[in-house]
Amino acid sequence: xxxxxxxxxxxxxxxxxxxxxxxxxxxxxxxxxxxxxxxxxxxxxxxxxxxxxxxxxxxxxxxxxxxxxxxxxxxxxxxxxxxxxxxxxxxxxxxxxxxxxxxxxxxxxxxxxxxxxxxxxxxxxxxxxxxxxxxxxxxxxxxxxxxxxxxxxxxxxxxxxxxxxxxxxxxxxxxxxxxxxxxxxxxxxxxxxxxxxxxxxxxxxxxxxxxxxxxxxxxxxxxxxxxxxxxxxxxxxxxxxxxxxxxxxxxxxxxxxxxxxxxxxxxxxxxxxxxxxxxxxxxxxxxxxxxxxxxxxxxxxxxxxxxxxxxxxxxxxxxxxxxxxxxxxxxxx
Amino acid sequence: xxxxxxxxxxxxxxxxxxxxxxxxxxxxxxxxxxxxxxxxxxxxxxxxxxxxxxxxxxxxxxxxxxxxxxxxxxxxxxxxxxxxxxxxxxxxxxxxxxxxxxxxxxxxxxxxxxxxxxxxxxxxxxxxxxxxxxxxxxxxxxxxxxxxxxxxxxxxxxxxxxxxxxxxxxxxxxxxxxxxxxxxxxxxxxxxxxxxxxxxxxxxxxxxxxxxxxxxxxxxxxxxxxxxxxxxxxxxxxxxxxxxxxxxxxxxxxxxxxxxxxxxxxxxxxxxxxxxxxxxxxxxxxxxxxxxxxxxxxxxxxxxxxxxxxxxxxxxxxxxxxxxxxxxxxxxx
Numbered sequence: 001x002x003x004x005x006x007x008x009x010x011x012x013x014x015x016x017x018x019x020x021x022x023x024x025x026x027x028x029x030x031x032x033x034x035x036x037x038x039x040x041x042x043x044x045x046x047x048x049x050x051x052x053x054x055x056x057x058x059x060x061x062x063x064x065x066x067x068x069x070x071x072x073x074x075x076x077x078x079x080x081x082x083x084x085x086x087x088x089x090x091x092x093x094x095x096x097x098x099x100x101x102x103x104x105x106x107x108x109x110x111x112x113x114x115x116x117x118x119x120x121x122x123x124x125x126x127x128x129x130x131x132x133x134x135x136x137x138x139x140x141x142x143x144x145x146x147x148x149x150x151x152x153x154x155x156x157x158x159x160x161x162x163x164x165x166x167x168x169x170x171x172x173x174x175x176x177x178x179x180x181x182x183x184x185x186x187x188x189x190x191x192x193x194x195x196x197x198x199x200x201x202x203x204x205x206x207x208x209x210x211x212x213x214x215x216x217x218x219x220x221x222x223x224x225x226x227x228x229x230x231x232x233x234x235x236x237x238x239x240x241x242x243x244x245x246x247x248x249x250x251x252x253x254x255x256x257x258x259x260x261x262x263x264x265x266x267x268x269x270x271x272x273x274x275x276x277x278x279x280x281x282x283x284x285x286x287x288x289x290x291x292x293x294x295x296x297x298x299x300x301x302x303x304x305x306x307x308x309x310x311x312x313x314x315x316x317x318x319x320x321x322x323x324x325x326x327x328x329x330x331x332x333x
Numbered sequence: 334x335x336x337x338x339x340x341x342x343x344x345x346x347x348x349x350x351x352x353x354x355x356x357x358x359x360x361x362x363x364x365x366x367x368x369x370x371x372x373x374x375x376x377x378x379x380x381x382x383x384x385x386x387x388x389x390x391x392x393x394x395x396x397x398x399x400x401x402x403x404x405x406x407x408x409x410x411x412x413x414x415x416x417x418x419x420x421x422x423x424x425x426x427x428x429x430x431x432x433x434x435x436x437x438x439x440x441x442x443x444x445x446x447x448x449x450x451x452x453x454x455x456x457x458x459x460x461x462x463x464x465x466x467x468x469x470x471x472x473x474x475x476x477x478x479x480x481x482x483x484x485x486x487x488x489x490x491x492x493x494x495x496x497x498x499x500x501x502x503x504x505x506x507x508x509x510x511x512x513x514x515x516x517x518x519x520x521x522x523x524x525x526x527x528x529x530x531x532x533x534x535x536x537x538x539x540x541x542x543x544x545x546x547x548x549x550x551x552x553x554x555x556x557x558x559x560x561x562x563x564x565x566x567x568x569x570x571x572x573x574x575x576x577x578x579x580x581x582x583x584x585x586x587x588x589x590x591x592x593x594x595x596x597x598x599x600x601x602x603x604x605x606x607x608x609x610x611x612x613x614x615x616x617x618x619x620x621x622x623x624x625x626x627x628x629x630x631x632x633x634x635x636x637x638x639x640x641x642x643x644x645x646x647x648x649x650x651x652x653x654x655x656x657x658x659x660x661x662x663x664x665x666x
Contacts, residue, residue: 019355022577028359052571058502059563059578061494061585063509161394175394230392238385244355245392252394 004035004066008081010112011088011130012040012070013049015240019247020085025057025065029255030083037067041077042088074115081120083258085250086112086140089130102135102322103329109136110330113143122147125257125294128154129250133187134270134284135322139330141272150295153257154270156183156191156286158242158249163193163227167200167209170218177201181209182288183227183268184308185279185315186322192311193227195219197288197302220307261291266299277304277312283319337368337399339414343445344421344463345373345403346382348573352580353418358390358398362588363416370400374410375421407448414453416591418583419445419473422463435468435655436662442469443663446476455480458590458627461487462583466520467603467617468655472663474605483628486590487603489516489524489619491575491582496526496560500533500542503551510534514542515621516560516601517641518612518648519655525644526560528552530621530635553640594624599632610637610645616652 007024009017017040023029025038038057042050050070057068071077078084090104109128116124124147128137133154141152164178171177179199184192196219198209213219226233234242256267266288275281276298289296304312340357342350350373356362358371371390375383383403390401404410411417423437442461449457457480461470466487474485497511504510512532517525529552531542546552559566567575589600599621608614609631622629637645 018577019352022352022581026361049571052567052569052573055563055567055570056575056578058498059491059495059567059575060581061498061508062581063507066507158392162392165391165394169391174396174399176396230388234385234388234392236385237388238382240385242389242392244351245389248355248393248395 002034004037005030005082006037006039006080007083007085008039008041008077009085009087010041010077013042013046013053014087015243016087016129016246016250018053019244020087020250021053021057022060023247023251024085025060025062027064028251030258032064035064035066037069038065039077039079039081040068040070041074042072044072047072074111075119078112078115079119081124083254084116084120084124084126085254086126086128086136087130087250089136092131098322099325099329102132102326105130105132105136106139106326106329109140110143113140116140117144117146120147124151125254126152127250127254127257128152129246131187132322134286134319135326137270137284138272138323139326142330149272152272152284153253154187154284154286155250155253156187156268156270157253158246159183159187159191159193159227160268161245161249161252162230163195163223166223166226167195167198167213171200171202171212173201178209179206180266180288182266183286184277184312185286186319187270187286188315188318189228190315190318191228191286192308192315193224194308194311195223196305196308256291257296258294260293266290269296271296271298274298276300277302278309279312279316280320283316283323285316285319335367337370338363338416339370339372339412340416340418341372341374341410341414342418342420343374343410346375346379346386347420348576349420349462349579349583351386352577353420353583354386354390355393356580356584357418358393358395360397361584363591365397368397368399370402371398372410372412372414373401373403374407375405377405380405407444408452411445411448412452414457416587417449417453417457417459418587419459419461419469420463420583422469425464431655432658432662435465435659438463438465438469439472439659439662442473443476446473449473450477450479453480457484458587459485460583460587460590461485462579464520465655467619467652468659470603470617471605471656472659475663482605485605485617486586486629487520487617487619488583488586489520489601489603490586491579492516492520492524492526492560493601494578494582494585495563496528496556499556499559500528500531500546504533504535504545506534511542512539513599513621515599516619517610517645518619519652520603520619521648521651522561523648523651524561524619525641525648526557527641528556529638529641589624590629591627593626599623602629604629604631607631609633610635611642612645612649613653616649616656618649618652
């Protein structure tokens with residue numbers, strides 16, 4: 001069996017991590033033959049809860065889990081890690097301005113970027129789940145100059161899974177019959193869930209989703225809104241934010257980054273923009289990507305309608321504003 | 334691919350179910366080629382939360398999950414199910430006498446037994462997780478006379494996993510190096526975690542645990558106490574009871590029941606006692622079992638020391654008392 005790799009989860013005492021740690025330790029991301037040493041990073045007030053999580057992970061009797069390292073020290077948490085799930089972030093509180101939220105998170109992701117830079121493996125794959133995920137990933141990378149920018153990403157896979165699930169449900173097919181639905185832009189309410197590049201398996205035949213659904217008003221209207229507002233709808237019902245489904249999406253994201261995508265399939269990841277599809281260069285923007293040898297590549301030459309251009313513009317503008325605000329916070333510190 | 338089977342989880346809006354539903358839907362119990370229809374049963378006040386769980390299960394985009402049926406009606410929840418995870422139960426509240434607790438749970442498991450009897454598959458496998466699990470399983474079976482008694486079981490696998498984990502940690506070996514640790518009796522503080530029948534892999538050689546550990550005071554003292562009190566220790570740290578590890582153990586239990594145990598390996602399950610090892614006949618008692626063709630068989634002829642006899646007697650007496658009290662509640666209703 002392979003040598004263990006080290007994987008860190010931040011916000012490790014929280015609800016998403018509670019689902020995520022199990023999934024990782026079970027082998028869902030790095031495979032059934034890859035032993036793991038899990039690093040659990042959280043803030044000092046969470047040390048007690050973290051200890052309980054460590055006990056439960058032991059009690060799960062998971063064959064791949066060789067060691068668990070709970071810590072509040074980023075230099076311990078990120079030491080020699082091959083993969084990092086940055087789940088912990090400052091949540092938006094009522095009445096909080098975007099700038100206040102960005103400011104609080106810039107501080108967290110600056111510290112984590114610096115720690116990654118100092119002690120993580122140079123080929124570490126970093127997935128930011130904590131919101132605002134795109135801009136947090138940007139800040140984190142900014143403070144880890146020794147690690148390639150390509151190794152930082154933000155999660156929009158939950159949105160992709162939600163979008164695919166909506167379409168499967170509408171068409172009455174299993175989720176495996178929906179392919180290549182895209183999330184563009186920011187993991188926020190400006191995101192653009194785009195079914196127009198995807199295909200769906202109906203009666204044994206893969207068809208363009210737009211053709212199979214045959215309802216443009218839906219695809220450009222309530223489909224998009226439902227995906228954009230799904231997080232709030234889950235909170236409305238469950239009285240707690242999405243945890244299981246967020247953790248599953250984080251696993252999907254890292255799994256595909258680690259293992260690659262099947263030929264012709266693409267997945268959505270927030271990555272540094274090279275200006276593709278008119279997006280602002282240098283922001284972390286969600287694109288459709290294909291992955292091979294642990295390297296993602298933006299899928300190019302997809303047809304973009306005027307409707308899509310408008311949507312891409314809105315979410316790109318928001319990301320540029322977030323970046324500018326984050327940078328002004330950084331400059332003033 | 335096989336036809337979907339129906340699986341019910343009760344207490345489906347609760348914390349254990351939140352972990353468990355994902356694990357089942359992911360294929361951890363019935364395999365990666367077995368599509369599933371999940372029935373989620375809970376009580377009317379939980380309908381809102383349940384709806385949130387249904388949304389998240391959809392958003393997990395799980396290939397095996399073909400349909401989710403949330404319901405508050407046992408006749409819908411148990412309809413045509415092949416496996417039942419009875420997680421929901423009335424928890425013990427402060428100042429509650431055992432008899433009050435039994436009384437509240439007898440009512441729940443009577444209703445569920447009757448529903449199973451009416452509408453479940455006759456070969457349904459029933460695992461009771463909700464406490465007092467052993468006696469709840471007994472009551473449930475009592476009201477489902479058309480289903481074989483062998484198809485009802487109570488979970489002690491969490492205790493077994495905890496016990497194995499303690500030993501692996503003490504000896505500094507992976508959890509896969511610990512085998513055949515037994516939980517005898519009741520899933521309560523009288524349970525007897527027994528390392529004396531087990532083996533441990535040390536330096537490439539399987540040895541009796543007692544010989545490898547070479548510390549009888551530990552094995553008959555703090556080892557037992559730690560396992561017996563582990564649930565309370567987790568609550569102390571996490572401020573919530575075990576959910577992830579309980580769900581994992583439920584999966585392990587049903588997985589092994591469904592798929593069988595490897596030659597020479599046994600696992601602990603609470604099952605109807607035939608009087609083996611001096612246990613009271615007719616209570617649901619945790620024994621070491623081997624499983625083949627979905628049928629468990631108590632491992633016989635294990636050597637029992639006088640120390641063990643004392644422990645078995647204590648937990649057996651408790652189960653007999655619980656049974657008598659439950660039956661008196663039933664008789665008076």
